[in-house]
Amino acid sequence: MEKMVNVYLFGKKYSVPAGLTIMTAMEYAGYELVRGCGCRNGFCGACATIYRIKGQQQLNACLACQTEVQEGMYVATLPFFPLVKQVYNIEEIKPTEQVMMQLYPEIYACIGCNACTKACTQELNVMQYIAYAQRGEYEKCAEESFDCVMCGVCSSRCPAGISHPQVAMLARRLNGKYLAPGCGHLADRVKEINDGTFEELIENLMQKPLDEIKELYNNREIEK
Numbered sequence: 186m187e188k189m190v191n192v193y194l195f196g197k198k199y200s201v202p203a204g205l206t207i208m209t210a211m212e213y214a215g216y217e218l219v220r221g222c223g224c225r226n227g228f229c230g231a232c233a234t235i236y237r238i239k240g241q242q243q244l245n246a247c248l249a250c251q252t253e254v255q256e257g258m259y260v261a262t263l264p265f266f267p268l269v270k271q272v273y274n275i276e277e278i279k280p281t282e283q284v285m286m287q288l289y290p291e292i293y294a295c296i297g298c299n300a301c302t303k304a305c306t307q308e309l310n311v312m313q314y315i316a317y318a319q320r321g322e323y324e325k326c327a328e329e330s331f332d333c334v335m336c337g338v339c340s341s342r343c344p345a346g347i348s349h350p351q352v353a354m355l356a357r358r359l360n361g362k363y364l365a366p367g368c369g370h371l372a373d374r375v376k377e378i379n380d381g382t383f384e385e386l387i388e389n390l391m392q393k394p395l396d397e398i399k400e401l402y403n404n405r406e407i408e409k
């Protein structure tokens with residue numbers, strides 16, 4: 186017989202098969218996921234979730250699509266977390282230390298509690314990438330934060346009110362725009378697209394029946 190576990194979804198008790206993810210357990214229990222559900226593969230960050238195991242003090246954070254249910258799990262999802270998002274024109278700002286001071290001054294109020302790192306659903310060293318941002322070390326900040334899915338759980342735990350994912354996003358943009366070495370073949374390909382080089386090719390492809398397109402896709406030449 187299938188092993189079942191008891192979970193509490195939004196405060197209501199359900200018996201669900203062990204081995205389901207929190208997300209599939211919600212669907213098993215009859216919830217239709219409209220918000221808080223995207224790629225289902227741990228990339229989009231839409232399914233940030235907090236949970237506590239019955240009888241334990243610790244509050245845990247995870248992605249609902251990547252985490253299996255456990256006996257006695259109390260679950261609440263965070264389909265949206267209100268991060269502070271500053272508006273800037275990447276063409277007008279420069280990768281100086283001052284730009285962080287102007288746009289995200291709260292990062293200098295970090296008290297070093299490391300709650301952000303402990304809460305990260307991607308196991309990133311969040312406090313470290315904020316330290317890099319404070320020092321204007323945007324290449325390092327970009328590298329350290331590269332796998333951020335912007336779920337916002339780090340910010341939900343931060344006593345200084347830092348919006349870590351947005352700080353990291355700015356660092357990655359500055360890095361991509363001004364610091365990382367240019368990518369010649371990408372520029373060439375963008376120019377080819379803008380010049381319409383592939384338009385006829387795409388047009389011909391779109392006229393083909395679906396099965397033929399699938400066949401072409403399955404037997405395509407894969408770049409080494």
Ligand code: FES
Nearest residue numbers: 223224225230250
């Ligand atoms: S649904 Fe995209 S990360 Fe979970």
